[in-house]
Amino acid sequence: MSEIETLIAPELPASPADGSARSPSLPDASAAPALSPRVHAASVHGRSIVVRSAAAIAHEAVTGFRQPAGLVRFVKSLIKFPVEYRAARAHQAIPVASFLEVFPETASLTLTAPPSSLGRHGWNVKLHEEMLLGAAVAAIQARQIFEIGTFDGGTTRRLAESAPDDATVYTMDLPEDAFDASQSPTAFNGSRVGEKYRASAAASKVRQIRHDAATFDFGPYRGRMDFVFVDAAHDHPHGLCDSKNALTLVRPGGVVVWHDFEPYWSGLVHAVCEATTGLPLRRLGGTSMAAVRMPPVGLP
Numbered sequence: 220m221s222e223i224e225t226l227i228a229p230e231l232p233a234s235p236a237d238g239s240a241r242s243p244s245l246p247d248a249s250a251a252p253a254l255s256p257r258v259h260a261a262s263v264h265g266r267s268i269v270v271r272s273a274a275a276i277a278h279e280a281v282t283g284f285r286q287p288a289g290l291v292r293f294v295k296s297l298i299k300f301p302v303e304y305r306a307a308r309a310h311q312a313i314p315v316a317s318f319l320e321v322f323p324e325t326a327s328l329t330l331t332a333p334p335s336s337l338g339r340h341g342w343n344v345k346l347h348e349e350m351l352l353g354a355a356v357a358a359i360q361a362r363q364i365f366e367i368g369t370f371d372g373g374t375t376r377r378l379a380e381s382a383p384d385d386a387t388v389y390t391m392d393l394p395e396d397a398f399d400a401s402q403s404p405t406a407f408n409g410s411r412v413g414e415k416y417r418a419s420a421a422a423s424k425v426r427q428i429r430h431d432a433a434t435f436d437f438g439p440y441r442g443r444m445d446f447v448f449v450d451a452a453h454d455h456p457h458g459l460c461d462s463k464n465a466l467t468l469v470r471p472g473g474v475v476v477w478h479d480f481e482p483y484w485s486g487l488v489h490a491v492c493e494a495t496t497g498l499p500l501r502r503l504g505g506t507s508m509a510a511v512r513m514p515p516v517g518l519p
């Protein structure tokens with residue numbers, strides 16, 4: 220989950236040529252006048268993918284293959300390609316909506332980046348994503364918030380600072396002895412979980428839970444949350460478990476947001492799509508986030 224791994228995520232392949240979009244509101248690639256969907260996809264994306272792939276192979280041949288590690292990396296990425304390709308198709312089938320379309324209440328808000336947000340870690344959401352999360356919480360006046368995946372507490376702090384004074388932010392991360400520090404690019408370890416929100420004035424709004432989300436009893440929190448943010452383990456089994464739990468935590472009319480909804484995290488993409496079948500899942504344009512605004516009570 221390092222920043223480097225995120226940066227080498229491949230370019231997305233073409234939209235599904237079979238038109239298998241989840242929603243009629245998706246931009247329809249097949250609507251282009253004189254071209255069949257297949258020809259359209261090939262002419263717009265196909266050649267550039269071939270050229271880019273050839274360039275990448277040539278580059279690896281000149282540089283990477285000189286060391287065994289380079290060859291191993293290359294073979295691994297070749298093996299992973301079909302998996303990411305399938306995830307890219309699932310990902311592209313989800314309609315894109317602008318942040319304002321999903322959160323029309325944000326129209327009158329100003330996005331801010333306090334100095335405390337400028338120190339960032341590779342595992343943190345991007346700065347603009349953090350700002351948008353805060354804007355969403357402020358816009359809908361979320362008072363009951365649940366976050367799965369605290370890490371250093373960067374997003375927790377933003378959620379807490381953006382919520383009304385009487386709000387509560389529950390945030391969960393693994394117990395200290397179960398925290399996986401091995402992937403962290405800095406000396407971060409389990410004892411530092413939540414350090415950013417703990418240093419802020421909004422700390423009094425936060426309730427830290429140290430537990431494995433896969434085995435936690437969410438019972439007392441179910442159906443009460445105005446806003447749920449999911450950014451924990453990114454593999455399929457955990458992503459599915461977290462997503463299903465998130466959807467039971469949120470109240471009717473509330474919001475669930477997922478981070479890292481992008482093809483590189485193929486298991487997570489499939490998990491979120493699976494868990495939200497029949498719900499209005501949207502990719503938030505210009506971010507790696509996806510969101511569902513739950514229908515209010517009484518609506519399908």
Ligand SMILES: C[S@@+](CC[C@H](N)C(=O)[O-])C[C@H]1O[C@@H](n2cnc3c(N)ncnc32)[C@H](O)[C@@H]1O
Nearest residue numbers: 343344368370373374392393431432450451452
């Ligand atoms: C990407 S980080 C969260 C970053 C945070 N949202 C931010 O931007 O400031 C993911 C966190 O999820 C935690 N996590 C992973 N698996 C988990 C699990 N099964 N239960 C609870 N937390 C988990 C990790 O320990 C890690 O701290």
